[in-house]
Amino acid sequence: DTGVSQDPRHKITKRGQNVTFRCDPISEHNRLYWYRQTLGQGPEFLTYFQNEAQLEKSRLLSDRFSAERPKGSFSTLEIQRTEQGDSAMYLCASSLDGGPEQYFGPGTRLTVT
Amino acid sequence: SQKIEQNSEALNIQEGKTATLTCNYTNYSPAYLQWYRQDPGRGPVFLLLIRENEKEKRKERLKVTFDTTLKQSLFHITASQPADSATYLCALDQGSSNTGKLIFGQGTTLQVKP
Numbered sequence: 001d002t003g004v005s006q007d008p009r010h011k012i013t014k015r016g017q018n019v020t021f022r023c024d025p026i027s028e029h030n031r032l033y034w035y036r037q038t039l040g041q042g043p044e045f046l047t048y049f050q051n052e053a054q055l056e057k058s059r060l061l062s063d064r065f066s067a068e069r070p071k072g073s074f075s076t077l078e079i080q081r082t083e084q085g086d087s088a089m090y091l092c093a094s095s096l097d098g099g100p101e102q103y104f105g106p107g108t109r110l111t112v113t
Numbered sequence: 114s115q116k117i118e119q120n121s122e123a124l125n126i127q128e129g130k131t132a133t134l135t136c137n138y139t140n141y142s143p144a145y146l147q148w149y150r151q152d153p154g155r156g157p158v159f160l161l162l163i164r165e166n167e168k169e170k171r172k173e174r175l176k177v178t179f180d181t182t183l184k185q186s187l188f189h190i191t192a193s194q195p196a197d198s199a200t201y202l203c204a205l206d207q208g209s210s211n212t213g214k215l216i217f218g219q220g221t222t223l224q225v226k227p
Contacts, residue, residue: 004156031213042117042202042217043157056214091156100145100211104156 004105006092012073012111013082020078021108025094032075033102034067035091036060062065068088082112115140119203119218126193127226134188134221136203142181143205148188151200151220160201161188193225 005024013019025032030051035043043077046065047057051072061067064082069075089109093102116139121142126132129198136146149157163170163179163186170177176189190197209216 033213033215035215040219042204042219043215045207045214045216056212066224093156095213100206100213101147101159101162102213102215103159104149107154107156109154 004092004094006010006105006108008108009106012113015084015112016081018078018080019082019110020076021090023075023077023092023105025074025092026103028038028096029094030072030097031095032069033076033093034075035093037089037091042071084112086110087112114138115205115207115216117203117205117216117218123222123224124221125224125226130193132190132193132197132223132225134201136186136188136218138205139186142184144207144211146179146185146186147204147215148177149202149204151202157202161202171200195225195227198223
C-alpha cells in the first residue's frame with residue numbers, strides 16, 4: 001500500500017461550478033477525515049467517517065459541501081456552486097480506529113476563478 | 114473552544130544547531146498532543162505523539178516535551194540539517210478523548226542554513 005491518495009491534485013474551476021474530489025485511504029484504515037487548509041494556516045477539520053458512517057460535520061462545512069464514503073473505502077467531497085472563498089487545499093487523512101495519528105494524502109488544490 | 118498558538122515567524126538557524134519550536138494551547142489539557150511536518154504543496158506527515166502523562170518523548174534527533182501546567186509543548190530538532198527545513202504543525206484532539214477531530218496550530222516554518 002502506497003498511502004493515502006487524492007485525485008485530482010489540482011483543480012481550477014469557475015465560480016458557480018460544481019467540483020468533486022476523491023480520496024483513497026490506506027486500505028485497512030476505517031477512519032477517514034477531510035480538512036481544508038489555506039495559505040499560512042494549519043488544516044481545519046471539515047468532517048470524518050468511521051467506515052461508511054459520517055460521524056460529524058464542522059460548522060465550516062456549509063450546505064454546499066457534501067461528503068460520502070459509500071462502501072467504507074474511498075470518499076468523495078463535492079462542493080456545489082463554488083465561490084472564490086472555497087479556494088484552498090483540501091486534505092484527506094485516514095487512521096486506524098483508536099489510533100490518534102493520522103496519515104495525510106497529498107491534497108487537492110482548488111482554485112476558483 | 115480550544116485554540117493552539119505556534120510562533121508565526123519563521124525560525125532561521127544554522128546547520129548543526131538545535132531548533133526549538135513552541136506550541137501553546139489555551140483551554141483544557143488534551144489527552145495527547147501531536148507534531149507533524151509539512152513540506153510545500155504536500156500533506157502533513159506525522160512525526161511524534163506525546164501523552165499527557167509523559168513529560169518527554171524522543172525519536173532519533175527529535176524530542177518533544179509536554180507541560181500541562183504551562184499548557185505548552187516544545188519540539189526540538191538536534192543537530193539540524195538543511196533537509197529539516199519545513200513547516201512544523203502541532204495538533205491536538207478537539208474532544209476530551211480520541212475523537213480524531215484534530216485542531217492544528219498555524220505552523221512554524223523552520224529554515225536550516227548550511
